[in-house]
Amino acid sequence: MSTNGRRVWWSAGVVFSALVLAIPVLVIVGFVFVPSGDVWRHLADTVLGDYIRNTLLLMLGVAFGTLIGGVGTAWLTSMCRFPGRGFFEWALILPMAMPAYIIAYTYTGMLDFAGPVQTTLREWMGWRFGDYWFPEIRSLEGAALMLALVLYPYVYLLSRAAFLSQSLCVLDVSRTLGNGPWRTFFFVALPLARPAIVAGLTLALMETLADYGTVQYFGVQTFTTGIFRTWFGLNNAAAAAQLAAMLLGFVLVLIALERISRRNARYHDTSQRHQAIRRYHLTGWRAFGAVTFCALPLLLGFLIPAGQLTHWAVTIADTAYDATYWRLVRNSLELAAIAAIIALLLAVFLGYGKRLHPTRTVTSAVKVAGLGYAVPGTVIAIGVIIPFAWFDNTLDAWMRATFGISTGLLLSGTIAALIFAYLTRFLAVALQTVEAGLVRIRPSMDEAGRSMGHRPMQILGRIHIPILRGSLLTAMLLVFVDVLKELPATLILRPFNYNTLAVRAYELASDERLADTAPAALTIVLAGLLPVILLSRSITKSRNADST
């Protein structure tokens, strides 16, 4: 078979799988054409303005927080030397294991008017309500802070990988030209790392758009809460889907902006000569500043909430750690592992297909496959239920008519449907990571491979995958942790008698028993920790292996 023939097959495969993955999103978008009565007029007259304003402000806040927190700490830990650097290098990823809704519950429990912090303050100072000002955690700013605290690791991870893999020659040239660390950072490293930083930021913002738990609990009216209210409160599925489609509009704008800003710039290294990094040695107040800067997100995003959860788990919650409990742990881990492996394979397949044959069709198909990340889990789940049940019922009707056998529901209510929903929802994470890794490999590497007579598959296996090892692992573990934390799609799609840790934590939380959620929440965090630490170790190692 000619190389061209093979490429066509590959492209066709990419387009097909991307479209299958996009089914749930397409189902929702399909609702756009269903008339929704006068609900839009009502929304426009009353709450739509708030939804748009709050969503934009929330995104702005999260972007600001994750960029400063993520890029700043990534630069410090990869390029500077200061006390505790080795610790921060891996510990800074820890907040990623913390689901946003859990951190929101935890901080509310601590900082609310009736919580221990304010109560203690009142007791000490003899204040009463209205006597003093205290920041309101359950607000738009609070929601942005909560989300930024658990989402900055995306930016951190991706920009750190970019800093580490930047050809040292470039940074050295910058130094020999007399640029100090600040100038090198702003004028050389930062622009070079832009694709990775933007990829991380896009992930964080899409996750922000999809968040329901935090904004709902904080009473911040965004698109996501609006979708639920319109769907269930106003009982209007069409208008809700139309709101969801508008939400996707936000994402498309986001992606377009990123593309425009990138234009035709290329970011791959022209040299593979990486040497051990000569880090800037920080001393005195600079070292102190660096430690504080790195400690803050870790403390707020992980140590304090984890500490509070532990306190609750020990003092208040009564949970039997019996067989049922371990079953939850097993289910959670199983689902996360299966979804992570499939997502990785798909991401490599799609990402590499796009590199191989970057036509308009392939590129847009890959983009569509990643859209699900910004869609709230419940919406995705409904987008899975409708076509799956349709397929099952159609097949059943046909089998009955033809053979007199009822096949019943084959896919609906199975783990397969659930995994499919995870893939739709989280493929973007794996895809972004794999693609960000792929663009850094010179096309001349592919050409060299081809000139030696290798087929695309061999080039992928022998050249790209070994170089990409770090990115692939990152992609897989990111999906793993995301699935572990996922709630709404799991709730609605899971089979009978099948629960996960997230479901357990949610059930207690929605019963307003925050303290009782602590054991399940902590277990999610712990289960997420291992891959997160593994991830961070391996990135450091792969970097060291590269540089020898």
Next chain:
Amino acid sequence: MKPHLSLLALATAIITTALPVIAAADEEVNLYSARKEELIKPLLDRFTEQTGIRVNLVTDKAETLLKRLESEGINSPADLIITVDAGNLHRAKEAGVTQPIASEVLIAAIPETYRDPEGHWFGLSLRARPILYVEGKVDPDSLSTYEALADPAWQGKICIRSSDNIYNQSMVASMIAADGVEATEAWARGLVANMARPPRGGDRDQIAAAAAGQCDIAIANTYYLAGMLNSGDPSQVAAAEMMRVFWPNQDDRGTHVNVSGIAMTHAAKNKDAATQLAEFLVSPESQAWYAEVNGEYPVLVDAEITPLLQSWGTFKADEVQLSVLGEYGPEAVRLMDRAGWK
């Protein structure tokens, strides 16, 4: 072509392991429940012990369970659905995914207002939503009706959660039924003006805020108050102990109550077992359990209630046919949007 192969192998593995296990010959019943696992599973276990019928359970919010039922159609595995409010039961009936249960036991046990006239759904437990006030700060004589809470005298003194919540939606729906849309909207504006803070958090948060001094009264379901008293968390217990229950509208229609209830699905395949389970859930033993474990009021008139519930006194409940809550639900949401109730 290695990745292709492994992908295929994985997909096959998943599909085969995920295929529903073909049920063994023994009897079972499949339940979709909006009651949380912890608030239903013990009863189901007892049912299995007594009858040998296995109960398979999925829990989720009622709205999404309904969507699942609707999409699955006649092939749905679910035999029964339990929700925690009448609005969603009504919606299920309207969507055509339920069927009547012909059971003398259910009809005899459950008062008429708490079940569907055509037998499509039956209430299992009552959830009252009265006014809770801080003892010593509010003179109970100054309280009378929900309607009176719109009076400017209460400015900055009321805590209530978001209008996203179904309990508020149903409460407002019951007011629409009693007072009409216009009067209720005017009332909602007045209530919003009297709120001590923008709505946030759940019912327990309102109680805690009142106890901490942020407001004088909270509107909340009583079982949250019971839950706080039984929580074992000293700060929650202390907060709940400062609160007293006031039953509003005792001189007219009565205090707003909602039900958690059960319906048989249109697709039910284990009808006998499903009927047995529904009947078991209104047995005196099960009814006492709701009060004991979750502080809800039994739907069975002469069921035992706990000393705690007794201490809050008896009350007259709003006798509006509960399917009305479902009918007026969407209108209630629009009204609250217009009134600026976040």
